Amino acid sequence: LQLKAQARGAPENPALHAEGGAQKLRYQDQQLARLDLRIDYDPARPSKAELSAEGLVSGETRLQSLRLSLDGRAEQHHLGLSAQLSAPSSRLELSADGGLDLAQRRWRGQLSSSRLQPPYGPAWTQEAPAAVQLDASLQQLAQTCWRIDGSGRSCLSLRRAPPLLHLEAALAGIDTAQFNGLLPEGLAVETVLDGQAVVELRGSTPTKLDVGIQ
DSSP: OEEEEEEESOTTSOEEEEEEEEEEEEETTEEEEEEEEEEEEOTTSOEEEEEEEEEEEETTEEEEEEEEEEEEETTEEEEEEEEEEEETEEEEEEEEEEEEETTTTEEEEEEEEEEEEOSSSOOEEEOSOEEEEEOSSOEEEEEEEEEESSSOEEEEEEEEETTEEEEEEEEEEEEGGGGGGGSOTTOOOOOEEEEEEEEEEETTEEEEEEEEEO
8 A cells, every 4th residue: 555645835725746556455355456546636726636446356246447537626627437347247437527615515517428338238328418416405416318229218317305305217218128138048028118207205215106117
């Protein structure tokens, strides 16, 4: 485990440069082949931070690579995330843009893009950016839709104002044959699926459940 850090400037808000890493970490059935961290922070200009990891094993899950990057200032920045799993074989990529209000402890911005390649079935690709708000009293994702390679689309929106949670989801034109790999051998379902669902919870107690499938 190694870490080098250097700070300069005003003590209350100094510029910071840090580099660190670790290799061959292990705890019980969890292990990590490599971890790297780099931070370049300067209150007078846009800053950068990057975290990468390789060879993370936890039980049956094997993370081949993970990369998290942050560029910009607190009030306006870009976040990127990519993850590749070898077991189960899958990949996730997403990016977000927004700003943090330190006084209000609130982040506002958008989920700019996302793409998921699950272990079975086609990839899901976000169609357009969607607004996001995160703070202690409200977590909200505006309607976000993903195009499913081959056919169909799926949309999701949620609003959480503890203890209340409101979630809406919709499916349109989903060819179920794309997901036959999830079914037991010899079993196949071939139809086109449309549906919608509205779920509301107060804490862990459901207060509304409305599901329709065609």
